Amino acid sequence: MMSIITISRGSYGYGSEIAEKLADKLGYECVSRKVLLDASEQFNIPEIKLVKAIENPPSFIERLSLGKEKYIAYIRAAFMKSIATDNVVYHGFAGHFFVRDIPNVCKIRINADMNYRIQKVVKNENVSAENAERIIGKIDEARRKWSLHLYGMDTSDADLYDMVFKIDNMNEDNVVDIIASTVQLPCFQISPEAREALDNKSLEYEIKANLVEKFPMTRHVSAKAGTVTVVMETALKNKEKVEAELQKNLRGVDGLKSIDVCFKH
Numbered sequence: 001m002m003s004i005i006t007i008s009r010g011s012y013g014y015g016s017e018i019a020e021k022l023a024d025k026l027g028y029e030c031v032s033r034k035v036l037l038d039a040s041e042q043f044n045i046p047e048i049k050l051v052k053a054i055e056n057p058p059s060f061i062e063r064l065s066l067g068k069e070k071y072i073a074y075i076r077a078a079f080m081k082s083i084a085t086d087n088v089v090y091h092g093f094a095g096h097f098f099v100r101d102i103p104n105v106c107k108i109r110i111n112a113d114m115n116y117r118i119q120k121v122v123k124n125e126n127v128s129a130e131n132a133e134r135i136i137g138k139i140d141e142a143r144r145k146w147s148l149h150l151y152g153m154d155t156s157d158a159d160l161y162d163m164v165f166k167i168d169n170m171n172e173d174n175v176v177d178i179i180a181s182t183v184q185l186p187c188f189q190i191s192p193e194a195r196e197a198l199d200n201k202s203l204e205y206e207i208k209a210n211l212v213e214k215f216p217m218t219r220h221v222s223a224k225a226g227t228v229t230v231v232m233e234t235a236l237k238n239k240e241k242v243e244a245e246l247q248k249n250l251r252g253v254d255g256l257k258s259i260d261v262c263f264k265h
Helices: 015-026 033-043 047-055 061-067 069-082 112-124 127-150 172-182 194-213 235-252
Strands: 004-009 029-031 088-091 108-113 163-167 218-224 225-233 257-262
Touching: 004 015, 004 163, 004 225, 015 029, 015 069, 015 088, 015 172, 029 163, 033 069, 047 069, 061 225, 069 163, 088 127, 088 163, 112 127, 163 172, 194 218, 194 235, 235 257
Parallel strands: 004 088, 004 108, 029 088, 108 163, 225 257
Antiparallel strands: 218 225
């Protein structure tokens, strides 16, 4: 049995508790902050910059300059590596978006009662209930804006998930039991087709992360069986120089067999 589970949740909800209990029940690896640490190490970016990038939506200027999107590219590449071994429960930033087109991945959304979330913030942050609600609203709105900006969908949209749970009548253990049983179904076992799609997407994200800062003229990247196609926008006179620099920049990327560079003018 090989499964990958992503858990999305509102801030200060039950997501981390359910993810940890589920991973323990299934004997899977539970991944969250490790993705940020891996991205920080691989791309030599302070973790705090990555945290701020996902906590705050991009400003208008940052959208034009791809300021924060490069950090998302780094996180996305690290995320794909973290789930490559299968039998993983991931809870954290945008995992459901990163594997949106991958078959057999089980995507879960956990919704918690607002009163529970408020009380959790009051306890953890030592603030009033009024301020706690304001904090939750700010984080939720930032995540909504990020998801709309990156993928054109609200992260709370049920169409993104295989199952959506409201923690109210059901408790954490009920939800864990249901998910643990459900992922045994054949549709949530990583098939050869899903494995190929994961490998292709992982290489695509790795290439994008390597190009996002040095080659902002990159318009499209796709990968299939180790062959990567990169579409760039540059002046014709710069074509040979840019292609040579790109080839040099990507040398040594795991799984990369060949690069096909196309230019738009």
